[in-house]
Amino acid sequence: RQQRKLSRKKKGSHNWYKQLLKVQKLYRRIKNIKKDIKRKGILSILRTNPQFITIENLNIKGMMRNKRLANSFQQIGLGYIVEWLKIKCRDYGIELRQVDRFYPSSRICSDCGHTQPMPLNQRTYHCNHCGMMKDRDINASINLKQATDYTVIV
Structure with missing residues (x-):
């Protein structure tokens, strides 16, 4: 107004x-x-007071090129969140890990390790190998926690 x-x-x-x-x-x-x-x-x-925090190295500039997602990503301010997280992890003495952007966190089963394709419109992960069903984001966060190939930022 x-x-x-x-x-x-x-x-x-x-x-x-x-x-x-x-x-x-x-x-x-x-x-x-x-x-x-x-x-x-x-x-x-x-x-x-976690021992470590694992984040993904996201291609924010690439996401901003998508006209449907650009406004949402701008409103969220992912770059600011990552920078503030780095500062605070340094202050609190918490290890901040960063996983490569091509790490298939959404496609790996967090229970058995089986990898399968996962389209973006599918919100529930259903493993064909062990039968596990979880929310897509929860499964990806568990996989990020269990990731072994990462770089330590802080």
Whole structure:
């Protein structure tokens, strides 16, 4: 609403500048709320005192080229999350591991190690080898925890 009010004002007028300040304050507030949520989320993970945290080396620039996903990835701010995670892992003395972006974390069965293709529209991982069924993201996170081929960042 504030942005629409600004667009109706005559550019350069006194009222336009007053409205511009309102819009800037609003955007600053939204930015600070998002930053606070990210920081509190990372701190809640770190306060569980894990031995290590494993993340994937994601191609964020490549993801930003996808017009359907670009806005979502920009809103999340993955780059900021990774940088803040590095800083806090250094402060807390927690090892931060990074797995290669081509590591098939979603395609490996976390129970038996069997690899099978996993299309993006399929949200449940069903292993044809051992019959295990788990949510795709939970299975991938277990595989990242069990990963042996990684680089230590912090």
